[in-house]
Amino acid sequence: MTRSVLNLTVHGIGEPLRELDPGEDVTWVSVEQFEQVLDEVKDRPDVRLTFDDGNDSDLEIGLPALLERGxxxxxxxxxxxxxxxxxxxxxxxxxxxxQGMRIGSHGWAHRDWRRLAPGQEAEELARAPEVLSELCGEPVGRVAIPFGSYDRHVLARLRRAGVSLAYTSDGGRARAGAWLQPRTSLHRDIGPGWATALLEDSRSPRMRARKLVSRTIKRLR
Incomplete structure (x- = not known):
């Protein structure tokens, strides 16, 4: 059984067909980069693949590439x-x-959950999963925290909302069954071998210790 996993996040693939938000282009990758990563991890049971933001490239490019590789x-x-x-x-x-994929909630309008205005919490943490559950025909209880921005207050709200698993953007490996799951995003500067090197580096005791300290600070602030 896999004791720890490396979670990878895809945001956008190929040529963007909409105006990107400031800084969003950093995590937009080419089709070639995306497929290289898939080929490097397709036989790794300790890798989980996630997609954020609901871009149409998820369906048009991501889905066929995933299915092709099983x-x-x-x-x-x-x-x-x-x-x-x-x-x-x-x-x-x-x-x-x-097609056998799983749907989770990224919230309603890509807001920072640490800075929600009155009334927005219900929209982000209750209405969003309800809408998605209706579309999927099954409960949607897992979330990816927008911008990876969280603190102890956000985590408490998620638990009160009945979230079954929460993904962050902290990077590094995670315990396979942990409620809070760090992820590492694909980015525009990756090259061949990036995922393979990341898998090796993520097992480094020094890197794991550094990531643990960073996550602990966020949970306590």
């Missing part, structure tokens, strides 16, 4: 942006489910 992934969708230009729509979400 891989499965979890897609964290922004429920409030379904159907927007170059975003997944309701039919796209249903197609992912029909």
């Amino acid at each position: 891989l499965r992934a979890e897609f964290f969708v922004l429920a409030g942006r379904l159907g927007e230009r170059a975003r997944l729509d309701a039919d796209g979400v249903r197609e992912l489910v029909q």
Whole structure:
């Protein structure tokens, strides 16, 4: 049994068909980069693949590449942006489910959960998963925290909301069954061998200690 896992996150693939938010281009990768990563990890049971933001490249590029390699992934969708230009729509979400993929919530409108205005918490943590659950035909209880921005207050809200698993953007390996799961994002500067090297580096005691300290600080602040 795999005791620890490395979670990888994909944001966008190929040529963007919408105006990107400031800094978003850093995590947008080419089709070639994306496929190289898949080929490097396709036989690794200790790697989990996730997708954030609900871009249409998840369906148009990501899904066929996954199916070709016999891989499965979890897609964290922004429920409030379904159907927007170059975003997944309701039919796209249903197609992912029909093809054996898992759907999770990335919230409603890609807000920082540490800085929600009055009334936004219900939209982000209750309405979003409800909308996605209706589309999927099954409960959606897992989340990916937008921007990886959390503290002890955010984690407490997620537990009160009944979240069964929460992904962050902290990087490094995770215990396979842990409630809080760090992830590492693909980015525009990766080259051949990136995922293989990352898998080796993530087992370094020094790196694991550094990541643990960083995550502990976030949980306690």
